[in-house]
Amino acid sequence: MTEPSATASVEVAVDPATAFEIFTEEIDLWWVRGPINFFDAARATAMQIEPGVGGRILEVYAPPDDVLELGRITDWAPGVLFAYRSSVDDTEIRIDFEAYDGGTRVSVVQSLVPGGEKAFYFWPNVIHWLPAWVERRDHASRTPRELDRLAIALYYKDPAAAARWLHTVFGLDSWDKIPAEGTDPSWIELQVGTRAILLFKLTEKRTVQLDHSVWVYVDDLDVHFAHSQENGAKILSDIHQHGYRCYEAEDLEGHRWTFAQARPTMA
Template sequence: MSERLISSEVEIAADPGVAFEAFTAELDLWWVRGPINFHDSARAIEMRCEPGVGGRLLEVYDEAAGDVLELARITAWEPGTRLAWQSSLDDVETEIRFDPSAGGTTVSVVARIPADGLDRGGTAWVRVVPPWFGDWCVRRDSADRRPDEIARLAVGVYYERPVAAARWLADVLGFRYLGELPEEKDSSADEPDDPPWMEFRIGHGSLMLFKLEGERHGAPSHVPWIYVDDVGAHFDHARANGATIVEELHDKWGLPLYVTDDLEGNRWTIAQARPTMR
């Protein structure tokens, strides 16, 4: 077996020096917290990149006790140009390049798996850097400088066609998907028709989509409430894109809201957010 390469890239509206600093020093700010985004999600409190060759990429559990998981060792540290590390958990080598572009910087990620080498998750950076770091760089000038921790309440919704549902929720209701929306596979294909994990982030809340096994019984008994910045514009967009409106936009208890069913009949209440909501 020969060496395998996996790559991705993202355009950042900042110069290479700023992009490098944001990537390394602000790792804990752009790393998305979620149920499956750490090796030990129940204990992780920080993601850290130690500067310089020989520095470590760490998943921190207890700073005072020195309880950390070493993810990788830095092998190249060239501010504004290049960063590289060797995974401590498998055989994957990762290189990040910061190349000037017309819009700022092209951040390229290349993961190398040596011949007969193992990938136990080291290539994940190829998948997460474009959506997570790209999103952070769009928001960083005005974003809170505290890690964007998820709320204690998360919602899982089950669909016969979760990929189609994810695209509907993104396109019609404007929910923010964590990553690149998957494409629905041909039902006749041999490969699985659904990815293993699909997650939206709504404020600090995590909305997860799962495959419905078996038949759906009865009318929906749980109705999630989603708060949006401009419920009037949101209502107009949803209706224009074919949403099944159950209750028109109206005031209830002084709160503007509307109710809609999605493509599989799950019900959602969309309400106006207060200016202070995060």
């Protein structure tokens, strides 16, 4: 059964009007370009919010007129709130900006509409990227930060506990925040420089020997897939789309590799 709503909030050290402006006008700068942070990561080049009622929330592809509409704005009050009806699932999203302790509390509520069945509750994960950008925006580059083409996927029985341990013991940081005890995020991304470490839940489908894997981003996934097949790689999954476009294969000693389509913006 789909849960009826998901909520989250963060605090930022700017006034509500500035927080609203940063959230809406600079979304392409604070949105983390991680491996699984778009509906079509292979083609995404930017995120965009068109201001005002009737404006669109967009995932932008190349060329610029190629977009995925994520939603249409239904309420727009700069410095106070904006809301939109999702175009990709059956939810409504409201983001409030409230003066709080010298700054602003930004709260998001993503709710299933009456009679709705499909909900992608991604906002509770995403909103935590905002404070990190607010803290560094005065001295940061205005070019969106892109990740390297190599990522490591780690599989744990308790990914949230593993993230806390890796942060405390090894000093690994996060794009947004280290999950607190009692939380179970849908995905966790840690970072080493501009490289991503993806934490997933270990399931019965994976053995202890294959609980870690490498992700590599390539220019042309179809060509790479054909080359791997022709040269004897054991294909574990054909090319498929789930936010990112990828396939999985094993090497000669049974280690798992995930090859994903690089975005146009990836160096």
